[in-house]
Each structure stands twice: as C-alpha cells, then as structure tokens.
Amino acid sequence: MYNVLLIDFDKRSREAFANKINWKHHGFTLQTFENSFSALLSVCKQRHYDMILINLKGSQVHGLDVCKSIRNISSIPILLIGGSKDFQFVRESIRLQVIDYLPAPITLVEFTKTLVSLKQILQKEKINFNLKPSHSLKTSPKRNIADIIDEVKRQVEASLNRHITLKEISDELHYNCCYLGQKFKTYENMTFPEYVLIRRMEKAKYLLSHTDLKIYQVAAEVGFSDLDWFYKKFKAHTGVTASVFRKNTSSSSLSSLVV
Structure with a gap:
C-alpha cells in the first residue's frame, strides 16, 4: 500500500x-x-x-x-x-x-x-521519498553517483525548452562527459539523448492535455524549432499525431469528482 x-x-x-x-x-x-x-x-x-x-x-x-x-x-x-x-x-x-x-x-x-x-x-x-535538503547535492563533500544522475535529470527538466547537452551539464558538475554518459546509461537503461527526447515528448503530451497552447507553441516549449520534426518525433513516440492526441485526451463530460 x-x-x-x-x-x-x-x-x-x-x-x-x-x-x-x-x-x-x-x-x-x-x-x-x-x-x-x-x-x-x-x-x-x-x-x-x-x-x-x-x-x-x-x-x-x-x-x-x-x-x-x-x-x-x-x-x-x-x-x-x-x-x-x-x-x-x-x-x-x-x-x-x-x-x-x-x-x-x-x-x-x-x-x-x-x-x-x-x-x-x-x-x-521504486522511489524512496525520504526527506532531504533541497541543496544537499551541492553542499555534500562526497556526492553519490545516484545523486549526480538525479541532478542531471533535474537539469534536463529545467531545460526542456532549449538545447541541452550532457557536455554542458557535466562541465557544471565537474565530471568527465564520457564517464557521466556511461553512468547515466547504466542507471537509466538508455542514453542521455534518448532520455531527453522521452522527457520532451512527455512534456508535450502534458501540455497538449492540460493547456490550450497551439501545437507550434507546444513544440517550442519542448525545444523544437522545426515543427515538422516535432510532428515526426511525437507520432513516433505516441503512435498518433499531436492533434489526434489532444482530441483523445480532452476531458469527458462525466460526473465531476470535485464538488
């Protein structure tokens, strides 16, 4: 439970x-x-x-x-x-x-x-949600590699609307880029670019479901300047076009839970 x-x-x-x-x-x-x-x-x-x-x-x-x-x-x-x-x-x-x-x-x-x-x-x-200081990663003298991977993921989430590279993050964290890339793949079972693309697509799904933004605006919010490329990647990720996804996830007119 x-x-x-x-x-x-x-x-x-x-x-x-x-x-x-x-x-x-x-x-x-x-x-x-x-x-x-x-x-x-x-x-x-x-x-x-x-x-x-x-x-x-x-x-x-x-x-x-x-x-x-x-x-x-x-x-x-x-x-x-x-x-x-x-x-x-x-x-x-x-x-x-x-x-x-x-x-x-x-x-x-x-x-x-x-x-x-x-x-x-x-x-x-299998998330463990023990309380911890929000800046513990930066203040701890010894940084666990799992914490480093979490920090990489946090930086990705904060940068989905722009171009972000593992080299940029590794330089900020003072880690070798190749080493960090290998560790990231081991922990996440996917490469850094694969992870970034998935997070962009998930954020796009979120925005399509929860906002009235135009599709080109959603594409920009998840770091795509080429709308056709966004359409291609979104359909490959979800199996449907962005417009169809938005239509399928529109709120139904069933009985409301919140009174």
Whole structure:
C-alpha cells in the first residue's frame, strides 16, 4: 500500500475524495490534512508518505505556495488537482516537478485512471521519498553517483525548452562527459539523448492535455524549432499525431469528482 496525504482545506471536496474513491482497491491508503498551513510542514517531516495530493480549489496561488514549501524539504511526488489550464500556472507546476496535474473539472474516471498510472510509476521506479535538503547535492563533500544522475535529470527538466547537452551539464558538475554518459546509461537503461527526447515528448503530451497552447507553441516549449520534426518525433513516440492526441485526451463530460 502507498500512503497518500490529501491537502484540502475544503471540507466537502475532502470528503468527496475520501468517500468516492476506493483507495485500498487501487493500492493506496488516504490520510487527510485539515489543520493550518503552519502545521503542514511538520506533518510532512514527521510522517512518511509516498505521494501528496493538493487540491487547488479556491486558490491556485495558495496551492502553489504549499507545493513550493514541500519542495524545499522533499522530492516526494505531488499531484495537483482542480486548477485551471492557464499556461503560466501549468509551466510553474512543471518547474516544481509535480508528478501530474489534473485541471478542473475532474471526473471520477479520469482521477481513477491517474491513480492507476501513478501506482505503476511508483512500482516501476521504486522511489524512496525520504526527506532531504533541497541543496544537499551541492553542499555534500562526497556526492553519490545516484545523486549526480538525479541532478542531471533535474537539469534536463529545467531545460526542456532549449538545447541541452550532457557536455554542458557535466562541465557544471565537474565530471568527465564520457564517464557521466556511461553512468547515466547504466542507471537509466538508455542514453542521455534518448532520455531527453522521452522527457520532451512527455512534456508535450502534458501540455497538449492540460493547456490550450497551439501545437507550434507546444513544440517550442519542448525545444523544437522545426515543427515538422516535432510532428515526426511525437507520432513516433505516441503512435498518433499531436492533434489526434489532444482530441483523445480532452476531458469527458462525466460526473465531476470535485464538488
């Protein structure tokens, strides 16, 4: 079972999430947070959770503040729900490395599918979400290679909208590029360019599903200046064109989960 902490200051929607979802059936246990924001970080530090679910209903800004505060002490997966498709907000959520974002209105079917998908990610990557200082990698005198690989991946996520090379990252981290490339392939079971392309395609899917950006704007946001090349790579990655993908992932008009 994976432990999920629901941060939701609205009693009705908190109860809806607790009662409408068969959490145990999907391999999760749910705990809700009802106290003040000042007590939140203490709860996150003292207890172990595998994922945090933040309901943005009422205030996206406040929700992002909560997300930022958690990010200062932990890399735990965060699922944001109930916000808008505003591009700047979506961009900020990506920067904070949320594991997924479901804009309102949220349907029961959509949320359940997301839970199943997230469980598969947790199982596949066997993620250990112990709290650690956000800058521990830079301050620690001895850097574990696994931490270095994580830092490489963080830099990739922050640079998906521009050209990024392993040489650039290795120089910044003071590592030999060939050595780092070999270690990256060993840890990720793929080369650095393969990883970057996958992350670009996943971000493109995210933007197509969660924003109203034009396809050429999505292409630019994931580092493609050649739209035809983006179309080719996207179809090779997903099996469908970007326009078809967006159509297939449009929100259905089923009963809403968030009340």
